[in-house]
Amino acid sequence: MLVGRVVGNVWATKKSPTLDGMRMLLVAPFTTGDKGSDEVLVAGDPIGAGIGETVLVAFGRAARTVLGSQDVGWQVAVVGIVDAIQLADGGTFELADDGTRIPV
Amino acid sequence: MLVGRVVGNVWATKKSPTLDGMRMLLVAPFTTGDKGSDEVLVAGDPIGAGIGETVLVAFGRAARTVLGSQDVGWQVAVVGIVDAIQLADGGTFELADDGTRIPV
């Protein structure tokens, strides 16, 4: 379970029918270092997040519980949209569309 | 769940019978950095992808749901073929056979 930033969309016409009807987002994991990870994930999004938003991502059974069925080809899902992050040594902030921190 | 590029095939004659009848592909994860990962995965392919194609890959129960049975030795599967990727800071593109980005 991690926080990430939505950095893109993925389109696939030829796919398992169990993936139909749900947008696929590319998500870059948030790190406390200088930049996010470049090992991007694909997540199904039942919540309605857009590019640039900060999201909460879960894996496996937890992801499918939020998607509503265990019998699908989804293994990762957006399970929430993050309003703000508070770091012990970095104040409270939102992430801007480009990933920079905006104090709140 | 991730996007990857099919970079090869794997052949195995001596294997679990539960792996019979399905092609095994080598997949290199897509990253937003300069190059893909060199930590390649093996995925069963029920969708019909070929070398050089960009695919969607899932793990565990999700992979086996798309393969049609939970009682097999497969743990990773191709669950879709990617038409295009849109990055917030990189336009919309396909991946060429060699992994370079082709604007669409």
Place this chain on the structure above:
Amino acid sequence: MLVGRVVGNVWATKKSPTLDGMRMLLVAPFTTGDKGSDEVLVAGDPIGAGIGETVLVAFGRAARTVLGSQDVGWQVAVVGIVDAIQLADGGTFELADDGTRIPV
């Protein structure tokens, strides 16, 4: 399963209802090297840990067992608060709020 330090909080208003009523903590994995990992996790916290505390974190079914239900969007949870760590080559210590080691 790992030891980590609570380095922050995450707030999300729009989320799966199965995540309601539980605080979300950002946790930085403890390493035996010079610094913790900057690949932070998000964990649900049914134990009551605060920022700066050292916690025990579990994943998947184990996490949800401690949370009380398998039918939730949680995949990671705080399952204990660490009193002390003893390293074979580093004595016995607590971790201070900033991650430095305090001998006990």
Place this chain on the structure above:
Amino acid sequence: MLVGRVVGNVWATKKSPTLDGMRMLLVAPFTTGDKGSDEVLVAGDPIGAGIGETVLVAFGRAARTVLGSQDVGWQVAVVGIVDAIQLADGGTFELADDGTRIPV
């Protein structure tokens, strides 16, 4: 699920009885980079692979399906012996005992 090279054996007398009767192999993941990973795995081997052979490795439920029971302490298993690997940009080859590529 990955391709790896068998680089060693592990012996353990004191262990869970559910691990009895199966050889334990050390497997180094194959990468498309200059060398394999040094983060070696331990896998149960129901197929009969030897040191230097290239194997297909699966995790979790898939591994235990091939081993024949879900109620064992095994989490990783050899599920096949690889005859040849074809890379889009590297020809078709076997891996020699020392990991170098032998064209076939």
Place this chain on the structure above:
Amino acid sequence: MLVGRVVGNVWATKKSPTLDGMRMLLVAPFTTGDKGSDEVLVAGDPIGAGIGETVLVAFGRAARTVLGSQDVGWQVAVVGIVDAIQLADGGTFELADDGTRIPV
């Protein structure tokens, strides 16, 4: 599933009751490189390993099978104590308490 060296103990008074009665060990994964990983794991130990010993570690369902129940907060467990490791290119050895290799 991996081989690791027990490098420490963890104590936690406030924790899930499902974790009671089992020692928690810090385990550093064995690698074939110059040193072990500094990304240490926490494992429940039903086998009776001590600091400096080399152990076999499993995750998830396999770990809990060895612990005796799927309904616990444990996700990682020691499932065996390693007597010796044989590497194709490094002889047969035990690991000393400090991780150096002792030929056997």
